[in-house]
Amino acid sequence: MNESLTCDVVVVGAGVVGAACALYAARAGLDAVVVDRGPVAGGTTGAGEGNLLVSDKEPGPELELALLSARLWAELAREGLGKAVEYEAKGGVVVAGSEAARAGLEELAAGQRAAGVEAVSVPADRLTDLEPYLAPGLAGGVHYPQDAQVMPALAAAHLLRASGARLLTGREVTGVLRGPGGAVRGVHTDKGDIHAPAVVNAAGTWGGEVAARAGVALPVLPRRGFVLVTEPLPPRVRHKVYAADYVADVASDSAALQTSPVVEGTPAGPVLIGASRERVGFDRSLSLPALRALAAGATRLFPFLAGVRAMRTYAGFRPYLPDHLPAIGPDPRAPGLHHACGHEGAGIGLATGTGHLIAQVLTGQAPGLDLGPFRPDRFTEEAE
Amino acid sequence: MRTDLAVIGAGPAGLAAALAASARGVGVTLVDAAAEPGGQFYRQPAAGLGAGRPEALHHRWRTWERLRDGLAASAVRVLTEHHVWCVERTPQGFTVHALLGPEQEEPAEVPARAVLLATGGYEQVLPFPGWTLPGVVTAGGAQAMLKGGLVVPGRRAVVAGTGPLLLPVATGLAAAGVEVAALVESTDPGRLARHGPALAGKLPEGAGYAARLLRHRVPVLARHTVVRAHGDDRLTGVTVAALDAGRVRPGTERQLPCDTLAVGHGMLPHTDLADGLGCRLDGLAAAVDAEQRTDVPGVWAAGEATGIGGAALALAEGHIAGCSAAARLRGTTPDPAPAAVKARTRLRRSAAALDSAYAPPAHWPEQVTDDTVVCRCEEVTAGAVRDALDLGAGDERTVKLLTRAGMGWCQGRMCSAAVAGLAGCPPTPSRRPFARPVPLGVLARQHYSQEGPS
Numbered sequence: 001m002n003e004s005l006t007c008d009v010v011v012v013g014a015g016v017v018g019a020a021c022a023l024y025a026a027r028a029g030l031d032a033v034v035v036d037r038g039p040v041a042g043g044t045t046g047a048g049e050g051n052l053l054v055s056d057k058e059p060g061p062e063l064e065l066a067l068l069s070a071r072l073w074a075e076l077a078r079e080g081l082g083k084a085v086e087y088e089a090k091g092g093v094v095v096a097g098s099e100a101a102r103a104g105l106e107e108l109a110a111g112q113r114a115a116g117v118e119a120v121s122v123p124a125d126r127l128t129d130l131e132p133y134l135a136p137g138l139a140g141g142v143h144y145p146q147d148a149q150v151m152p153a154l155a156a157a158h159l160l161r162a163s164g165a166r167l168l169t170g171r172e173v174t175g176v177l178r179g180p181g182g183a184v185r186g187v188h189t190d191k192g193d194i195h196a197p198a199v200v201n202a203a204g205t206w207g208g209e210v211a212a213r214a215g216v217a218l219p220v221l222p223r224r225g226f227v228l229v230t231e232p233l234p235p236r237v238r239h240k241v242y243a244a245d246y247v248a249d250v251a252s253d254s255a256a257l258q259t260s261p262v263v264e265g266t267p268a269g270p271v272l273i274g275a276s277r278e279r280v281g282f283d284r285s286l287s288l289p290a291l292r293a294l295a296a297g298a299t300r301l302f303p304f305l306a307g308v309r310a311m312r313t314y315a316g317f318r319p320y321l322p323d324h325l326p327a328i329g330p331d332p333r334a335p336g337l338h339h340a341c342g343h344e345g346a347g348i349g350l351a352t353g354t355g356h357l358i359a360q361v362l363t364g365q366a367p368g369l370d371l372g373p374f375r376p377d378r379f380t381e382e383a384e
Numbered sequence: 385m386r387t388d389l390a391v392i393g394a395g396p397a398g399l400a401a402a403l404a405a406s407a408r409g410v411g412v413t414l415v416d417a418a419a420e421p422g423g424q425f426y427r428q429p430a431a432g433l434g435a436g437r438p439e440a441l442h443h444r445w446r447t448w449e450r451l452r453d454g455l456a457a458s459a460v461r462v463l464t465e466h467h468v469w470c471v472e473r474t475p476q477g478f479t480v481h482a483l484l485g486p487e488q489e490e491p492a493e494v495p496a497r498a499v500l501l502a503t504g505g506y507e508q509v510l511p512f513p514g515w516t517l518p519g520v521v522t523a524g525g526a527q528a529m530l531k532g533g534l535v536v537p538g539r540r541a542v543v544a545g546t547g548p549l550l551l552p553v554a555t556g557l558a559a560a561g562v563e564v565a566a567l568v569e570s571t572d573p574g575r576l577a578r579h580g581p582a583l584a585g586k587l588p589e590g591a592g593y594a595a596r597l598l599r600h601r602v603p604v605l606a607r608h609t610v611v612r613a614h615g616d617d618r619l620t621g622v623t624v625a626a627l628d629a630g631r632v633r634p635g636t637e638r639q640l641p642c643d644t645l646a647v648g649h650g651m652l653p654h655t656d657l658a659d660g661l662g663c664r665l666d667g668l669a670a671a672v673d674a675e676q677r678t679d680v681p682g683v684w685a686a687g688e689a690t691g692i693g694g695a696a697l698a699l700a701e702g703h704i705a706g707c708s709a710a711a712r713l714r715g716t717t718p719d720p721a722p723a724a725v726k727a728r729t730r731l732r733r734s735a736a737a738l739d740s741a742y743a744p745p746a747h748w749p750e751q752v753t754d755d756t757v758v759c760r761c762e763e764v765t766a767g768a769v770r771d772a773l774d775l776g777a778g779d780e781r782t783v784k785l786l787t788r789a790g791m792g793w794c795q796g797r798m799c800s801a802a803v804a805g806l807a808g809c810p811p812t813p814s815r816r817p818f819a820r821p822v823p824l825g826v827l828a829r830q831h832y833s834q835e836g837p838s
Contacts, residue, residue, distance in 0.1 A: 014776065040776035046785050153785035157775040167776050231793070231821060268762075268788060273824075285662055286817040288472050292834070295827035306825030307489075312795060313817050 007033045009198040009362055010187050011165070012173050012210050014038075015045035016152055016348050017340050018202035019159035020355030025200075028359045032165040033194055035187065037172035040160060041153035043204045044347060047316025048152040049227060049264070049272050051240065052349040055092040055144035058108065059115040061373035062325055066346070067116055068369060069353035070146050076352065081162060085155040086267050092147030092240040093122070093130050095138050095301065102139040105244040109142045118145050133236050133304050147240050149264065152348045159351075168194075173203075176214035176337065184214065184336030198362055200338045205282075205319040207327070207341030211376075216333045219379055220342050222317035224283065226276045226290050228298070231309045232269025240264045241301060261297030263305075270311065273298045275345065277318075284315050320344040321379070328354050328374035330361055338362070339376040387413040387461065389709050390480045390496035392468055392657065395423020396695040397687025397702035398502030399451045404706030404720075405500075406458045410713050413461045413494055415468060415480060421455060422448070423504060424524065425695045427531040447699070466492060469822045471499055471657050477682060483822065491826045498682045498709055499661075501670065502702060503654040505688030509545070510649045510744055511766070511802050513612045513756050519619025523553045523648030536560045538644030542622050544568035544610045547650040547742045548694070551593040557646070558600035565640050567602050568624050570609045570745045579737035611637060611751050613645055630746030649744045651692040652801070656819040658685055665813050666691075675718055676705035684709050693735035700728040749806050758806065759799040761792020769806045780804045780812060790814065793821075 009025050011018045014036035022032045036042065052073050057063040077087040096102035109119040120143040127134050127141055160167055168189075175188035176199060186195040201218075203210040211218035242262040262274040276290040291313055299306045319342050321327060326347075327339040338361065340354050353369070360367045391402045394416035406412040414421065426448045455462065466482035480494040507524040514520070521529075521537055523545060529535045540563045543554040554567045576583065583590075597604060605624060611632055612623045622645055626636035655663075658670040663678040665671060669691040672678055676686050686705040687698035704720040711718040752758070754767030764787045772786040780803050783789055789803050790796025796803070796814050804811040 039778045039782040041782060041785055046782070153782070157772075157777075157786055161775060169776055169778050228824070229791075230824070268791075270791075286470075286660055288470070288830075289834070292827045292831035295824040296831035299824055299828045306828060307823060309821035309823050310818060310827065311793070311821050312791070314815075 004193050004195065005033060005166075006195045007031045007166070008196060009033075009200060010035060010194050010196045011200045011202055012036070012187065013043075013202035013204060013206075013341070014040045014156065014160065014167060014169060015043050015202065015204050016041070016156040016159065016351040017204070017343065017354055018200070019156040019163065020351040021200050021202050021340050021358045022165040022355075023159045023163040024355040024359035025362055026163040026165055028363045030359070030362060032163065033168065033196070034160060034165050035168045035171050035173060035189060035194065037170070039169050040167070041156040043206065044316050044319060045152045045156050045204070047227070047314055048348050049262070049274055050086075050150045050152045050155070050348050051262075051346070052148040052150060053092060053240070053346065054112070054117050054146045055094055055119070055142070056242075057112075059111045061370070062346070062350075063112065063115050063117070064369055065350050065353045067146075068356065069350050070148065072352035072356055073148060073150070073349075076159075081158055084158040086151035087148065088150075088267065089148045090239050090264075092144040092242070093127075093141055094144065094242055094244055095127065095134065095141040096244040097138060099139050101244045105142055119143070120145070131238060131241055133302050134241070135301055135303050143239075149240060150348060151266075155348065155351075173210060173213065176334070178215070178334070182334060184334055198336050198338060200340055200358055202340040204341055204347065205317045207319060207339065211339070214334050214337050216331055216337070216377075217380060218327055218339060218342070218376055219322060220319045221321075222282055223277055223320050223344065224315055224317055225274060225345065226287065226294060226313055226315050228273040228291060228294050228310045229312050229314075230271040230273070230305070231311050233265070233271060233308065234269075235265055236304065237263055237265040237271055237302065243297065243301065261294060261301055263298050263301055271305070271308070277345075282317060286313070318345045319347070323378075325373055326350065326354065327376040328357055329367070329371040329376060331376045333377055333380070385461075386495045387411050388496065388713050389413070389498050389500060390415060390478065390494050391500045391502060391706075392471070392480065393423065393502035393504055393687070394418070394421035394462070394464075395502060395504050395687065395698065396425055396451075397504070397689075397698035397705070398423070398500070399455060400699045400702030401500050401502055401684075401686055401706035401709070402460045403451065403454050403458055404703045405710040406460045408707065408710035408714070410710045411459070411461075413463060413496065414455075415463045415466045415482060415494060417465065417467045419464055421452070421462060421464070424528065426451070427528055444695070463492070463494070467820055468657065469818050469820045471661055473661065483820070483826070488820070489823055489826075491830075498684070498713055500684040500686065500705055500709055501658050501678075501689055502685070502687045502698075503657055503689045505651040505653050505692055506797060507549075508649045508652050508801050509647055509798065510748055510805065511752055511756050511758050511799075512610060513751070513753050514615070514619075515613055515647070516757050516760060517613050517615045517619045518617070519615065519643055520613055520645045520647065523549050523646045526644070526646035527553050527556060530556050530560055536562055537646070538562060538642070540565055540642045541644035541646060542566050542568060542610070542624075542640055542642045543646045544622070544624075545648045546570045546744055547648060548738055549648055549651070551590070551597070553646055553648075554602050555593055555596040555600065558596070558602055562644070564600065564602040565642050566605050566624065567597065568605045568608045568610055570607065570627055571742050573606050575741040579741055582733045582737035609745055609748075609751075610645065610647065614639070619643055619645060627745050632751065650742060651688060653689045653692060655689055655813055656816040658683070658689060659813060659815060660817050660819065668811065668813050675708035676701055677708060691732075691735065692739065693731055697728065697731035697735060700724040700731060704728060752806065758802050759787070759789035759792065759796075761794050761798070762788040762790075764789040764799075766806060769803060773807060777807065779809050780807055783807055
């Protein structure tokens with residue numbers, strides 16, 4: 001069925017970032033249409049753990065975006081979406097296995113505190129007050145009360161529903177309509193055109209391709225991760241718990257497999273264990289070495305997990321840009337085109353802030369954060 | 385201990401494959417989860433039950449005796465109570481990863497040069513109001529109770545659903561002294577007649593069942609379906625109704641009292657291990673060539689895993705696969721018995737005919753009320769699935785993400801087809817990288833033994 005539509009803004013991508021863009025655009029009074037080649041949450045969102053983290057970010061633009069996003073998530077939860085998206089303000093606990101790691105963690109926490117993060121140092125002998133099942137012998141840790149969690153697929157679906165935007169799934173954007181002077185006029189899809197003066201590229205790992213269809217370059221690449229899911233358990237892991245080396249892995253440029261355990265319970269009962277990182281393109285095949293390393297890391301943190309069964313595992317692909325910062329904001333190379341992609345493993349958490357900033361730009365307001373570091377054309381200049 | 389060929393599954397296909405390969409001089413290890421070889425088809429009563437005439441519960445008992453005696457006389461190494469959770473590709477070939485015994489906590493590994501997947505199939509049951517009541521069992525479950533436990537599940541039973549399995553279940557229950565109130569088959573017998581030539585080989589078998597149904601006075605309700613199971617804390621009866629073009633014909637509902645309902649809607653192939661190895665699937669079954677090779681070098685597949693077709697077809701495919709694996713491992717030419725090759729051609733034709741003839745009623749989701757539980761592990765109702773569709777899910781995977789349907793202990797084996805049906809999309813193979821749950825401690829120990837402690 002072909003139909004031609006007209007609206008204020010077309011959001012490409014029905015993942016959590018697209019959903020948040022649609023929500024805040026609608027709240028700013030814009031008529032939004034969300035289009036996705038697959039279903040809701042069909043890409044990285046559906047493979048995510050739902051981390052809303054400030055703890056794993058070094059001071060800088062990404063941390064500022066994370067703090068803004070954390071406030072907005074808490075606001076949405078208070079407005080009544082909390083239950084539907086399984087929002088839990090559970091807090092995070094980062095633990096250090098050695099004295100050297102503890103010193104590094106303390107240094108990071110000091111910088112984060114200066115940037116507005118709540119970070120409470122926890123001496124080794126108080127760790128089990130927070131997490132009774134933690135392994136003995138850890139050197140200490142830091143408690144981050146602002147870390148939270150949502151169920152990502154539910155978050156995308158319910159943010160979209162709350163936006164009231166028209167949702168067109170199973171519809172692929174095949175081109176971006178450009179007018180005289182190169183201004184964006186909407187998108188061409190396999191089932192008809194959608195006309196709008198603004199287009200938001202929230203296509204996640206597919207964001208580079210959508211940019212290319214608009215005639216601009218955006219080097220979004222996939223970074224594979226596996227998650228292990230255990231059998232349902234009574235609540236034993238209270239926070240989001242991870243080892244201090246996770247922060248180093250997140251910021252790493254290495255292509256090889258890296259695993260640092262991130263362990264967390266879920267309201268439904270299973271414990272989720274992440275997070276491996278490797279650059280292998282879009283290869284979805286099972287990697288037992290990655291899963292073994294995850295299991296080893298998780299049982300090192302929580303020895304009781306050795307007797308718990310992994311029920312399933314799945315792979316996802318984090319969309320990343322070379323400097324590990326997302327692309328957020330208008331693209332001067334194609335007036336009317338906006339990007340909201342490349343959030344790597346932090347897209348669930350950073351979705352609200354991203355959507356909020358995009359809506360501000362779309363309605364001609366000054367954005368609440370400096371978008372300079374997120375400029376989508378920053379890689380082009382380097383190439384020239 | 386390293387082996388040339390690891391055969392996974394000791395049902396008809398696996399047994400035939402192991403014997404054929406072993407007879408051709410390769411070292412074979414036969415791995416199976418059960419305590420005894422035989423699979424579901426040749427399920428044996430536990431020795432302690434002292435069954436006097438187990439053969440009374442089976443047809444083709446002589447084929448089983450030949451396989452059993454052949455196995456005893458062969459050099460095949462048999463590993464029972466090995467629950468395989470994954471087959472890993474290694475530089476030397478493959479490693480079959482299993483968990484031992486009923487507890488499934490201790491690991492065992494079988495390194496092999498080649499792997500033959502004879503993982504069989506499992507029963508499909510579609511939901512309807514009341515299907516979770518105690519007293520409702522799967523058709524295959526009822527048969528397994530008869531074969532394995534010599535237990536009769538009730539006193540008055542209804543056998544319902546669709547597919548060739550319903551006939552032996554109804555006659556088996558009747559022969560064991562259960563009053564079978566009705567055999568309720570949703571398929572139109574005319575559809576089977578249309579496939580006459582392809583089913584020629586199946587006709588004597590069908591005629592035998594018809595005679596037995598007649599002898600036990602089992603009423604057959606063709607083009608009928610069970611619309612609801614009744615009872616407070618256990619089954620007391622069912623409502624059946626006539627079907628018209630895949631829909632319940634209004635005004636035809638009537639109640640049948642019973643304490644057991646054996647229900648089944650056909651079989652699905654077990655492809656978790658094949659999919660985990662990266663083998664191409666054809667629809668829901670593992671795709672194989674004329675020698676039963678998958679598209680992954682060193683991996684063969686035979687029997688129900690490559691398409692539902694019954695024990696006789698599984699025997700033929702197993703034999704052909706075993707001959708091919710042995711020849712390819714030894715650098716010779718495969719020499720399967722010409723009779724097996726002919727039988728495979730004929731039986732695949734009749735399997736395809738049965739498959740297109742037996743189908744659940746086209747509009748079965750209409751009978752599923754919103755309060756009917758669809759995913760029993762996670763207690764997800766049909767209403768929740770419909771809400772997810774309203775939220776923007778258009779496929780099975782997204783319904784799963786939004787509702788948790790299929791995320792529980794059975795990993796969607798029970799509800800996957802039902803969720804797809806309710807979503808109005810064709811069933812797709814589910815990815816289950818772990819064919820069964822594996823303790824994290826087992827994975828962690830493998831990490832340390834391979835990488836060294838960190």
